[in-house]
Amino acid sequence: MTEVVNELVGNPAYRHILLNHLPITGLAVAALVLAWSIFEGRWASMVFGLALCLLTSASAVLVMQSGDAAYPQLFERLDGHGQAWLDHHVFLAERYGRLIPVNALLAAGAIGAGAWRVAWRRRLAIAVLAATIASLLAASIIAEAGGKVRHDEFRTSNPPTHDSQGREGGDARPASAGPPLAMRRLTEAQYRRAIADVFGPEIEIAGRFEPEGRREGLVAVSSAFVTVTPSGFEQYEAMAREVARQVVAEPHRARLIPCAPADPARADAACSEAIVRAFGPRILRRPLEQEEIGRRVSAAGEAATRAGDFFAGIELIVTSLLVAPDFLFRIESVLTDAGADGLHSLSEATLASRLSFLLWNAGPDDPLLAALAEGRLSDSEVYAREVDRMLASPRFEDGIRAFFEDLFQFEEFSDLGKDPVRYPMYSAKVAADAREQTLRVVVDHLVAHQGDYRELFTTRRIFMTRTLGPVYALPVQAESGWEAAEFAPGDRRAGILTHASFNLLKAHPGRSSPTLRGLFLREALLCQSVPPAPANVDFGLFNADDNPQYKTARDRLEVHSSSASCRNCHALTDPIGLGLENFDGMGRHRSSEGGATIDASGDLDGAPFGDAVELGQVLSESPLVGRCLVETAYRYAVGRAATLEERPLLRQLERRFEQEGHAIAPLMREIALSEGFLTAGRPAEEGGS
Template identity: 30%
Template sequence: MLVQIWKFAISCWFFAACSIVTAQSKNDIASARASEFFQNYCVDCHNQEEAMSGIRVDHVSETGSFLEFRKNWKRVNEVLRFGAMPPEDAEQPTANETKQTQLWVANRINSIDCDLISDPGRVTIRRLNRLEYNNTIRDLFGIDFRPADDFPSDDVGEGFDNIGDVLSLPPLLLEKYLTAAEQVSERIVYVPGSETANKVLIDKKDISIVGGGRLSGTSIDFHSNGTVTLLVSIETTGSYEFSVDVGAQQAGPELAKMELALGGKNVFKQSVSAGRDDPRKYTVKMELSVGQHKIALSFVNDFYNPKHPDPSQRDRNIYFSNVTLVGPTSVAVDELSSFNKLIHDNLPLESSNVSNEAAAVLDMIIHRVFRRELSPKELEPYKTLVQLVVNKGESFQRGIQVAVNAILVSPRFIFRLEGGEGAGSVKGIRDLDDFELASRLSYFIWCSTPDDELLNLAREGTLSNQKVLRAQLSRMLSDPRVQGLTAGFATQWLNLRNLNEVVPDPNVYEFTDELRDSMQRETELFFEHVLQENLPVFDFINGKYTFVNQTLAAHYGLQVVVPASDSDQYVRVSLAGIPRSGILTHASILTLTSNPNRTAPVKRGKWIMQNILGVRPPDPPADVPVIEVAGKALPNSSFREQLNLHRENAVCASCHNQMDPLGFGFENFDGIGKYRIKDGEFPVDSSGILPTGEKFDGPMELVDILTSRGAAFARTLTERMLVFALGRGLNYYDECAVDKIMKQLKKDEYRFQTIISEIVLSDPFLKRRGEEK
């Protein structure tokens, strides 16, 4: 019996050993074949001395190559997966050789032992960007004021403007911080007897003009009847003085006349005798409550007689300039904001009480501004500031105003600080404390500061509890402030911010600012809908619905009923039976990926590769001729035929073979997203063959193919959102977190909120490196 057991054990050991040897042999054979593949087809152009497109393959057999040069090998994997290499004029491997090599590279890339890699990455301390600054001021103080609109543009890295490694702090921005702090403190702290002149900025974002008016520098000139409406925000209820300089060019039997209306009700009418070069100031007192108000200036009696013998008497015009709103000149106590009521209730009766009363007032806001608890010692400098102001004979309210000013220029407000070191932690890695977590969470989801509920949980030390964290995330995603995720993430991921820079040729397309705004809002509403309803992310590719107002419905040729009282209202519409699906057929995406006078299939294909498939094509070589050269060679050919001539250049063909079919699949949409079946006199050809062999005829068949690659899109979206959440680019050690998110995402049927929740629960989000000793 013992002999039989011994023989059985020997047999098990033998077969196990053979299995190990066989597996090892298979790996060795696969590695050898991959090395041979790269040696035969790739290494001549992709080596240490000549790394075309920044790609090397000569270190394929080096130990650690796939870890150290992970980005390089990921690009190799993408190129092989899409059949983009070798170029057409080079010796070609068989399809099976390419497939087996691609699988081997993919396996090596993903062969990371996540148990041995525990690195949440380095997050550089970063300042608030412009969006975050404006949202933070809004949510801290409840005022509709956007001081950061006047800041310099934010630096962009990894596709986003919240990346710590690139967000610089130029001297001009330091000056803007000082100005913004003063403006905010003046708005939130009411100082009796101090009338603050708030200049109503004459800017596109603040006004609307109907009729014959136009902006001219800082004035508005009317050459025929019309109205300019200014939207002003009031933070304190009280009495205000509205002033405007008015001059006119006279003509006809009467003087030029102006009218002033508040909230649609006329409050002032005046004949204007002053000339354009010597205007007269008119002032009207107004009682304004907290909120937004519309103040309208109108020119009401235009006159025009081009045949008058005196040229100076042919045209009556009016000119408005130097519009200001001054106040409040007086405020009742019960009309004060909650913060100003607190100041009023803590007015010191004696000079010796100033410091204590200041502490009571400042304590209400300072921990919210700094996003953490402060010790009495840390509050001391600001109490001292109030005392110094009062000692100089100014009011207690003015002292609080100065202290708030100082608080708003503190690095603790301007920067998202994460203090502490990793001393005593394993490998210098530590968990975020609850206040740090509150800030990461709020600036990820809202692009704004933590609210009182988050800060209270942080103070209790319970926010980091996974159950509590999930509950808070659910609350935050249901809050209106989640629109910050649209403004911060979606507009940059989809390149929507570039839409404002697109200027279609007016000789080719009928395009207005209203249409541009409608296009962008459609895509933003679509993003918010998929997010709020927690739909599968594949809806971004194949969702058969969209959101349109009357302007966009007409552009798309849709019969949509929008209430006449609100033509700008957006309604959800079905796209069943219509050749549009998801964001790829949104006019916003189609317009920003076009040229001013025609479509740009290459741009559209590149956009899809980067934003949907997660593949970044290399930049074109500097010496490659532009496509217009092909147009001159084939003047009577379609644009597609001209592009085919351009692709005959072997250097161009490898990338164009990937991008062009994707772009041509959407050629049924013109340069501003209108559907068409002809391009001039030529029928539109929107068919194609992808490098992987799939054929399609028209945009909807291509959408079906892209949907079949939904997992690749989901990973692309996950990686982009993780970059945004962390404020840094990804590295090889982040792959483990991404893989874990993808596993849960697949279980949850690829629903959008799973990406967000799994990012929040991931190690890169919850942990940080300790400081290097």
């Protein structure tokens, strides 16, 4: 009993569910009682009816308070349409809900006034009855949307959308409420790419990078929450010194150093300045002020003089640029003046970096830096042209690869290992090719063919190598490199979920894992949250895959998840994860486990499937898949989770994504042009962060 009371008091969603009938059924009963009392003409009856109206109308205050409190908790647990209906429910409550408490005040006033003036009693009661009926109508409208939040069987139409001003179906560009700016550390891939872009791929980078982590489902978001430890900085410095050494040494010197000093044994300010101007903007991703150029030239001159070697000074310049916070971090800033809506535009340098890393996963190139240096990027037409130029570039493939590597959690490949006894076919080359295979399919489908994102889960197109051939039990013509192929119609594989990559990655070293696979589908591809497992879970039975009584993973999971503490979460993950059980922990197809036939059937939130291919089909038809990609792409772009205020923006992006056939390039364009991407809220200090 105590638990029930605690639940009732402590859980606003529970309170909301318990109380939200009162402003409807309660009001309806109160209206009937009041109508009867008016017909009867007895004041005592009228007072009873008015009191009922007062109480049931007043209950709306508690209902709305508990609803507000439950909103964040509930929102995250809902599917995409549920979230939209919740937003609409809130919108209606804010618009019409205030009428109901007013009815409570009116009823209270009627009771008081009726006690004072006998002649007014009947007219007062009639007035309250009319207000009660109006309140009942308002409550019903609000409840009608609320009922669709959790019950998709009631959803006969798509939920209306709302703009940032709460206008239903508004066409105005949705605005971000101005979330905080980010300071993101370069990922290892971005660091390597930056060095290759500036100095060429021949320059070797030897060193250990700090762990990157994952937040809000993305490394890109985590990068805004990591720092550089002292030992990590030592690594960065060591790498910078080594890169600088290579840059000034032959054979790279002649190619990279844009000028020759008058005397190699002495400082040369003019040549040093030319070098700073050549490397500085590309490394720091912004134009350099004359003062900081002078500072670096001066330091280089001093070093050259001391060492008696001009290139010792250049080495210092390069090293200093590569350990600069402006290089290691993407430090964002905004313009001082806020717009009419209180939002601050990003500084041009921030905007250039945001855009370039979003579309290319690299720093700005020379044309973008030129636009930045000339201050033209704040011109929306110039900016839009840059967006289109970068989308049309072959380097857009790099950006899409980086995004999907992050979304698919492919950084886990670096730590992947398999039990060689269970999976003797596994090798580092298999893992590398499996990762590359899926990325090739993604880029080929989304960029080269501008395909529908949802078709990634059904496409039969594949790329193979001789290394992967045995995993797929397929012939590969090309002795080296990649060859395009296609799974035959009716094949047991279709779509990226049947690729070796996911099934290798989302498995244990010695066996498959329906739970890890289901968790990945829920969280990464459907943007649903699954609570973490309790600390004291007994995995003994599940790990014993040689148990003759429970031969298949389905058998073992059914027993394992029979305990109350496991049941709820496994109910989310396992039904879909088991759909991939025809693929072992190596990604090879199998029909049986332990001698028992594998049953890979299940359902995705009510949509049935018979095997992994059908699971991909069902997934591709889920409205959540496209919505989730939009949300994830937005998080990836801005480096943080979307705020509740940005929901209308996301809804608009989602709508545009649908209109554009779920193509990735238009989505990235919409994001790059959205106010959420272009602006931020008030910085910590006036004038920038």
